[in-house]
Amino acid sequence: MPYDAPSDLETFRQEVRDWLEENCPQSMRTPQPEDEVVWGGRREKFKNPDxxxxxxxxxxxxxTAPHWPxxxxxxGLDRExxxxxxxxxxxxxxxxxxxSFGLWMFGPALLEFGNEEQKKRFIPDIIHGRTRWCQGxxxxxxxxxxAGLQTKCEDKGDHYLINGQKVWTSYADQADWIFCLVRTDNTVKHEGISFILFDMASEGVETRPIKLISGSSPFCETxxxxxxxxxxxLxxxxxxxxxxxxxxxQFERSSISASGFGSARGSGMLELEEYAKIHVGTDSDGKLLDGDLRGRIADHQMYTKAFGLTxxxxxxxxxxxxxxxxxxSIIKYAAxxxxxxxxxxxxxxxxxEGLGWEGEGFDKGAKMVTRGWLRSKGNSIEGGTSExxxxxxxxxxxxLRDHQ
Amino acid sequence: MPYDAPSDLETFRQEVRDWLEENCPQSMRTPQPEDEVVWGGRREKFKNPDxxxxxxxxxxxxxTAPHWPxxxxxxGLDRExxxxxxxxxxxxxxxxxxxSFGLWMFGPALLEFGNEEQKKRFIPDIIHGRTRWCQGxxxxxxxxxxAGLQTKCEDKGDHYLINGQKVWTSYADQADWIFCLVRTDNTVKHEGISFILFDMASEGVETRPIKLISGSSPFCETxxxxxxxxxxxLxxxxxxxxxxxxxxxQFERSSISASGFGSARGSGMLELEEYAKIHVGTDSDGKLLDGDLRGRIADHQMYTKAFGLTxxxxxxxxxxxxxxxxxxSIIKYAAxxxxxxxxxxxxxxxxxEGLGWEGEGFDKGAKMVTRGWLRSKGNSIEGGTSExxxxxxxxxxxxLRDHQ
Amino acid sequence: MSFVLTEDQEMLRDTAINFTRDELPVKHLRGLRDSGKNGVDPEGRQKLAELGFFGVLIPEEYDGVGMGMVALGQVMEAQGRTLASTPLLQTACIGASAILLGGSEAQKQEWLPKIASGEVTTALALDEGSHHNPAGVATEAERDGQGYTLNGAKKYVQDGHHADVFIVVARTFGEAGDKHGLTLFLVPRDANGVSVQTLNTVDSHGAAHLTLEDVHVPESHVLGAPDKGMDILEPVLDRGRIALAAEMLGSSRAAFEMTHEYLQTRKQFGQLIGSFQALQHRAAKMFTDLELTTSCVSAALSAVDEQRNDIAELASLAKAMAGETVHLVSNDTVQLHGGIGMTDEHEAGFYMKRARVQEALLGSASFHRDRFAQINGY
Amino acid sequence: MSFVLTEDQEMLRDTAINFTRDELPVKHLRGLRDSGKNGVDPEGRQKLAELGFFGVLIPEEYDGVGMGMVALGQVMEAQGRTLASTPLLQTACIGASAILLGGSEAQKQEWLPKIASGEVTTALALDEGSHHNPAGVATEAERDGQGYTLNGAKKYVQDGHHADVFIVVARTFGEAGDKHGLTLFLVPRDANGVSVQTLNTVDSHGAAHLTLEDVHVPESHVLGAPDKGMDILEPVLDRGRIALAAEMLGSSRAAFEMTHEYLQTRKQFGQLIGSFQALQHRAAKMFTDLELTTSCVSAALSAVDEQRNDIAELASLAKAMAGETVHLVSNDTVQLHGGIGMTDEHEAGFYMKRARVQEALLGSASFHRDRFAQINGY
Structure with a gap:
């Protein structure tokens, strides 16, 4: 049963603290390795039983959804x-x-736009991690x-019939259900689009992972x-x-820029200036020998600092x-x-040293930089291009207005 | 009487050489100071009588117009x-x-588009430097x-009546005549423009020199x-x-880019790298102390070299x-x-040292650089903007086509 | 770090913006120029004094208002907006800071109230070459009986053509290039042996070269500990750089607004030029740079008030970012205005000219990139 | 300096373009990659040999076609267009030049016909760190009875994973950093003490690290005068840099054409994306850079044939300009293709990956800017 929040915030804090102390397993208080991240759904294996x-x-x-009703x-908690x-x-x-994309994106939208029956049917499974959603x-x-999308959704009386193709569907091959934009009217553009949900185990659904220039990815063609x-x-x-x-x-964009494209630090990767010092060398004052590169590194790091301050x-x-x-509005572009x-x-x-792809002969961290370099090219495309x-x-x- | 060109080129060369030897005054074989440039026209003073x-x-x-008929x-000479x-x-x-703008721009156009009477009337005066033309x-x-020009030209039966304003008219205050674009129909755009000639001494013509951010200029408002x-x-x-x-x-653009915006060399101005060496300093190997600036200077000089090669x-x-x-097509943009x-x-x-405007306390060459810097901002505007x-x-x- | 103004700071900001807009617009600078005043503006100085702007950094006990750097930054940004030629950077920021950080109690008592009231203006006489280089001072200060004798020459002293007192940095030890061995001296303009060569500068603010020939300075005019001038000088310079960055931000914003306005009113080929996508993208990029620069300037200003330990890094960041931004914006202001932007009649050129002076003062972007890299250990 | 091809050169150019388009397209590289060939392509090498491409620089007396650098540049540009993985740069350009410029008559007789026929491929084993640095060689060559003993390690040797003979640069005198004291050695791949670590590289062309452990090299395999290796090495490197710049130009042109095509076919918001002005301006700027780079590459190629005295300057110019251009274009190729350009299925990524390898080989743009500045005395 949901917790009945007390009015006094400090009492609440104490109760939360006590509850966590009692209920949060010790191994859940340690840094989370990538392969112990829980996404829920039918395929979840819970590598760590805790x-x-x-x-x-x-x-x-x-x-798991503290502010939801x-x-x-x-x-049912308030902001404080x-x-x-x-x-x-x-x-x-x-x-x-x-x-969970259910928690971050779909759930909030369903709470706002879904009918009572839909909310009752889907929201609890999101909160409990029983259904893993993907975005079509x-x-x-x-x-x-x-809005130029073409996936066709025909009204067949007692059901809808869907034909078409999606791309860049993150984790489509791992997801149980999809929330999906489909075209229900092709005589108009924005006004001919509907929002529909269905089980990825339905007959006729197929997914195929996408390989990127940087290697494997969570993205699929669907x-x-x-x-x-x-x-x-619907x-x-x-x-x-x-x-x-x-x-x-809006939810998606804010989550992309907030993440700052968090590069996979740790695991052998060094900072830019460290790589420069090691591979380009320094003079007796510790200054990088390549003055031209040094200036450009400083320029970039100033931009980074300015970004963080912004x-x-x-x-x-x-x-x-x-x-x-x-x-x-400028954060995503600048990021x-x-x-x-x-x-x-x-x-x-x-x-x-930065030209390795796989195998021996290259520093492990450097190979991650190389992959990260290629992956970074997507930053100005995904979730809205820089243009x-x-x-x-x-x-x-x-x-500024368009041509009139 | 025009010279009757012989068919044999080497004979011609010898004759030219002899004629020049005899007819070119000695003082006309020395570098030309700015104030001895001859533009012709009524106001020409011929500072040097030679x-x-x-x-x-x-x-x-x-x-003076060797290839004109x-x-x-x-x-009447051929290309060779x-x-x-x-x-x-x-x-x-x-x-x-x-x-002479008459020789470089107006004359060729008049030879192509003018009627017989107009050519007879205007071309000889251009060749002899008796009329100085400006461009409206x-x-x-x-x-x-x-083509958005608005200067109105009305047909008044026995004459045209012109009202309006031109700007960036080079040497309008020095010119005798103007070749001028005027609007004879304001219901259409390009098809409502006519090309007309008139005496700058006509009643109702007024010129006013334009001061630029870099100081005085040959440009006028007219x-x-x-x-x-x-x-x-007409x-x-x-x-x-x-x-x-x-x-x-076309004539104008090619003459602007060909000139390469020739900066006023001589008279105390040094090359970029010389200024950098003097004011920024060098290490014991002769390398500029500011490695960042050095890289940018090299980058620019490579561009300059690439431009020259192009x-x-x-x-x-x-x-x-x-x-x-x-x-x-890329020359003007790149220049x-x-x-x-x-x-x-x-x-x-x-x-x-580059922040002086006039007066004492600054190197003379450096002050020319400062003016040249400001003047250079016009390069991407005059004769067709970079955009x-x-x-x-x-x-x-x-x-690439426009939106359809 | 604080990015949000207090009510007091906002009030000061509004006052300053209104004041420069109404009393010291670009037109005013043009007027000073055309009447040969070379940026010298006694009436303007009087008004600044009345508004208390000279005393923003000076504590109330010395007759200032003690509002701090964030507050001063608002005034600087306002004066940057209209390119106003004022003694504020040299006096309200640099002069006041030098005495506050380096002065004895007696010196504070003597000078700070005069600065706050606008009675005395100061100018820092530091650089001797054409690039900012604090350690490069070669001007000599030799100990004599009751003080020091100064000999040397200073280049392009901002406000040097009208300041009442110079803060001269001279070497009491070591050689040009050494960080140690500098000492700061208060030298009245009318001291024997001081000669001032007035400069007509591209931004119409003016400046001066200074020559010091056997100038005697009494012990009481030494600011801070002899040989240890850099300990005062560096924090003072950083305050100056940050204040100047705020000014540059103001200039950038004003130039951008002028351009933004023009994009929305000027037509070409039957269309507003702001409807051409290539110009839209340029405007959006400029806007991005302005926002980034704003954050750097705010952070640097508040770092001074909070006495943080990263003031030097933030000062170099703010000055370099503001430099890049002000050139980008002022150049595009001319370019996007087209021919009219090239004329002296238009105000676009004033911004471009001033930007180059702002760039050169207290260290160019290149200087500060170098310093930023040094601070970050590469 | 010549910017116009002769008829022979044009014919070679057409042959090469058709050949790489038909026989070595990007699809071919993808196939080599996906079948684990790591850029090694014996059939391709055979076809290149049949076309005479290995002998373009080699005089007819040594069984080559003796057409010179401008001609070789056409072949390099063609292979750049399709990112073909061939031994041409290392063998037809660098190997052949090293023997032509440094070899004895006996060595020429022995090696050049084998190179021209495609029987032997070579690889220059020079750099030991991760940045190009000819003077930085530390690998030691110690004199022994009938020759030299080599010890050291070479990093990222292009074609090192399949070349038959290495041209090893080793130090017979002085210390790492000295320009003097280097000597060039011909070292067969199967010599005792040579070990090769094959590398899987981002461009799918492969490469190798080399270790030399007590490798004995007879006197007859010394190329040029001992200790004076730099006299051969510098001109050889410059030829390599120029040829590589030609390859990069080809890659840039092909990537640009792909983008240009996409701008004219892809629609967004009901419009061809090439009709958006911001993209038009970007395309026009890329085109400008391509034209400028073309001029630099042409000038550098013909400078070699004309034995001009500014080859070094033009080599650095061409390599640096080509580097800037190939990154600009290949990055925008991915960006303007959007999501599809990010997929491995599309060819855009191949260009971007190869560009970084081209950049790093024989000196980055930053290396060549530095060298250009040095040559110009600042």
Whole structure:
């Protein structure tokens, strides 16, 4: 049963602390290796059995989705209480019990746009990590023009029939269900899109992992061939899917830029300037021998510092209740540029040491840099290209209009 | 009387050589100071009296316009003969007898588009340097969109009446006549433009020199207030001026890029790397102490070298009869960027020494750099902005189309 | 680190912006230029004094308002917006800081109230070559009976053509290039042996070369400990750099606004030029750089008030970023205005000219990239 | 300096372009990669030999075709277009040049016909760190009875995983960093003490680290005068750099053409993406850089044939310009293709990967900027 939050915040903090002390297994208070991350769903193996216990206990209280309404199994906490919960969790280094597109993207949208029956049916399984969701948005022909999607959804009386193809579907091969944009009217563009849900085990669904220039990836191509979908699995109005899609994109974009493309640190990778010092060499004062490269590294690191300060400024302004749309709009563009510049400089600093793909003869960390360099090229494409970002800044922030 | 060219080129060369030996005054075989350049026209003072003699002698043979037809006073030489004449003139360092927009721009266009009477009336005065012409193209409201010009030309039966304003008219305050684009129909754009000639001494013409950010300039604003123009001074068809204008622009653009924005060398100005060495300092190996600046200077000088090679390649290809439109199209864009980068780096290398405007306390050459730096900002604007240049490359060379 | 202004700071900011907009617009600078004033503006100085701007850093006990660097940064940004030629950087920031950080109690009593009231302006006489180089001082200060005798020459002293007192950095030990062995001296403009060559500069603010020939300075005019001048000089310079970065941010913002306005009103080929995508992307990139620079300047200003230990790094960051941004923006301001931007009649050129002076003062972007790299150990 | 091809050169150019397009397209490289061949392609090598490409620089008296560098540049540009993995740079250019410029008549007689026929391929074993640094050689060659004993390690030897003979640069005098004291040795792959570690590289061409442990080299395998290796090495390296720049130009052109094609076919928001002005301007700027680079490569190639005295400067110019251009273009090829450009299935990524290898071989743009500045005296 969800916890009944007390009105007094300090009492609440004490209770949370006590509860965590009692219920968070010791192994869940240690740094999480990549392969112990819990995504839930039918295929979840819980490599560490404590992960299962920890997820179940947290989900039982609704604390995997602490601010969602209690009636659907959420924690029902207010903003201040959520903050306390997070503080107490990080105080003991408690792991995040559940990673989930359901929690981060689909759930919030369903709570806003779904009907009562849909919420009852899907939300609790998200909170408990029983259903793993994937997102069926991008299509091969659409690119930046998301609304150009062509996956066809026909009304067959007692069901919908879906035919088409999605691409860049993260973890489609691991997911149980998909939330998906489909075309229900091809005479209009944005107004002909619907938002539909279905089981990835349905007949006619096929997934194929995508290999990137940097190697394997979580992305898939996903094919729908005469997939039958019950009619009660369409969310919102028929042809009313675009506004749901847009809301979801906001969640996605903010999560991409917040993550800062977190490069896989640890595991042998060094900082840019360390690589430069090792491979380019330094003079007796410790200055890099290549003055030209040194200047460009400094330039980049200044940009990085400026970026970090801008993120902090944006947060502080938000806290102070100031308008931050202007600042936020540039974050993704700048983050992509920064991460790409960093990797270009790292590859340059590494010289031939940065040219390894696999096997012996190259430093392990350096090979990660090489893969990371290639992967970073996607930063200015995924979740809205840099060109689209600049358009948005020009139009929404600067108010510049298109040709009239 | 124009010279009757012999068929044999070497005979011709000998005759030219003899004639020059006899007719080119000794003082006309020395480097030309700025204030002895002859532009001709009513106001010409011929500071050095030999300049007058030299001009008259050359004009007499039609050799101020050696390839123009003899019937209008030109030299009537063919391409090979013109080359010989130029070679022989530079052999003895003979000065160019006449600088003239009439010779470079207006004359060729009039020969192509003017009627017989107009050619007879205007061409000989150009060749003899008796009339100095200026060009009335740009208008304050038009900018890159030259065809957006608004200077009104009304047909008043026995004359035209002109009202409007031009800007960037080079040497309007020194010129005798103007060739001018005017609007004869404001219901259409390009098809409503005519090409007209008139005397700058006409009632209602007023000029006002323009001061640039770099100081005084040859440019003027030119105002037309009820200027009456005889009807036989319109060239080509009424409303048929645009094609003449375009042809003229080709002459103008090629003369701007060919000149390479020739910075006023000599007179105390040093090369970029010399300024850097003096003001930034070098280590014991002679390397610039600021490694970051050094890399950027090298980068720029590589670009400069590449540019020079590209100009030579374009010339060689032209000689070999190959298509050079592609190469030529990028020259102006690259020349502007190169010249601006050079001046930015010079100003940076000079430090506070590059911040002088006038008066004591600054090196004379450095003050010229400062003015040159400011003046260079116009390179990407005059004669077609860099943005327009890039449009042209994208559309004409790369065949990219506008939105359909 | 604080990125949000207090109410007091916001009020000061508004006051300053309104003041420079109304009283010291670019037109005013043009007027000073055209009437041969070379940036010298006694009436302007009087008004600044009345508004208390000279005393922003000076504690109340010395007749200042003691509002700190974030506050001063607002004033600097405002003056940057209109390119106002004022003695604030040299006096309210550098002069006041030098005396606050290095002065004896007697010196504070003597000088700070005069600075706060606008009675005395100061100018730092440091560099001797054409690039900023604090350790490169060769000007000699030789001990004599009751003080020191100074000999040397200083180049491009900002406000040197009108300041009342110079803060001269001279060498009491070692050789040009040594960080140690510098000493700071207060030298009145009218001291024997001081000669001032006024400079007409590209930004119309003016400046001066200084020559010191056997200038006697009494013991009481030594600022801080002899030979240890760098201990005062570095933090003072960093404050100056940060204040100057704030000024540059103001100039960048104003130039960008001018361009932004033009993009929305100027038509070419029947379309607003701001509707051309290539220009939209350029504007968006400039906006991005402005936002990044704003964060750096804010962080650096507040770091001084919070006495953080990364002031030097933030100062170099702010100055270098502001430098890149102000050139990018002021160049594009001219370019996007086209021909009219090239004329003296338009204000675009004033921004471009001033930007190069801002760049050269207290260390160029290249200088500060080098320093940033050094601080970060490579 | 000549910028226009002769008829013979044009014919060779057409042959080479058609050959790589038909026989060694990017698909071929992908096939080599996916079948674990690591860039080793004996059939390809055989075809190159049949076309006479190995002998382009080799005079007819040694069974080559003696067409010179401009001609070889055409072949290199063609192989750059399809990223073909061939031994041409190391063998037809560097190996042949080293023997031509440094070899005795006996050595020429022995090696050049074998190179021209494709029987023997060579690889220059020079660098020991991860950045190009000819003077940095530490590998020791000690005189023994009838020759030299070599000890040392070489990093990232291009073609090292399959070449038949290594041209090893070793030190017979002085210390790492000295320009003097280097000697070149011909070392067969199967010599005792040579061990080869094959590398799987990002461009799928492969390479090798080399270890030399007490490798005995007879006197007859010394190339050129002992201790004066740099006299041969520098001109050989410059030829290699110029040929590599030609290859990079080919890669840049092909990547640009791919992008250009995509701009004219791909629609977004109902419009061809090539109709968006921001992309038009980017394409126009890339085109400009391609034209500039083309001029530099042509000039450098013909400078070798004309034995001009500015070959070193032009080599550094060409290599640096080609480096900047190939990164600009290959990055934008991925970016403008969007998601599909990020997939391994598409060929865009192959160009970006190869570009970084091209950059690192024989000196990066940064290396050549430094060298260019040195040559120009600053």
């Amino acid at each position: 992960s299962k216990v920890w997820l179940e206990r947290m989900a039982e209280r609704g604390w 209690k009636e659907y199994g959420g924690g 209480q959520v903050k306390v919960l997070n503080q107490e969790m990080s105080r003991i280094n408690a792991r995040i019990p559940l990673h 948005y991008s299509e091969p022909g659409a690119g930046s023009d998301l 094919f729908f061939n005469d997939v039958k979908v019950p009619k009660d699995q 969310v919102g109005e028929v042809n009313g899917g675009w506004k749901i899609a847009k809301r979801l994109l 993120v902090r400024r944006s947060q502080e302004q938000a806290k102070a209740g100031q308008e931050v749309g202007h600042t936020a 992509a540029k920064m991460n790409q510049d960093k990797h270009e400089l790292m590859i340059e600093a590494l010289g031939t 689209i970002n600049l358009n948005v800044v020009a139009k929404r922030v600067l108010g | 300049s007058k003699v030299w001009l008259e002698r050359m004009a007499e043979r039609g050799w 003899k019937e209008y006073g030109g030299g 003969q013109v080359k010989v004449l130029n070679q022989e003139m530079s052999r003895i360092n003979a000065r160019i007898p006449l600088h 193209y740009s208008e304050p409201g038009a900018g890159s969109d030259l 105002f037309f207030n009820d200027v009456k123009v005889p009807k036989d001074q 060239v080509g068809e009424v409303n048929g001026g645009w094609k003449i204008a375009k042809r003229l622009l 100009v030579r390649r374009s010339q060689e290809q032209a000689k070999a009869g190959q298509e050079v439109g592609h190469t030529a 502007a960027k190169m010249n601006q980068d050079k001046h930015e780096l010079m100003i940076e290398a000079l430090g506070t 327009i240049n890039l449009n042209v490359v994208a559309k004409r060379v790369l065949g």
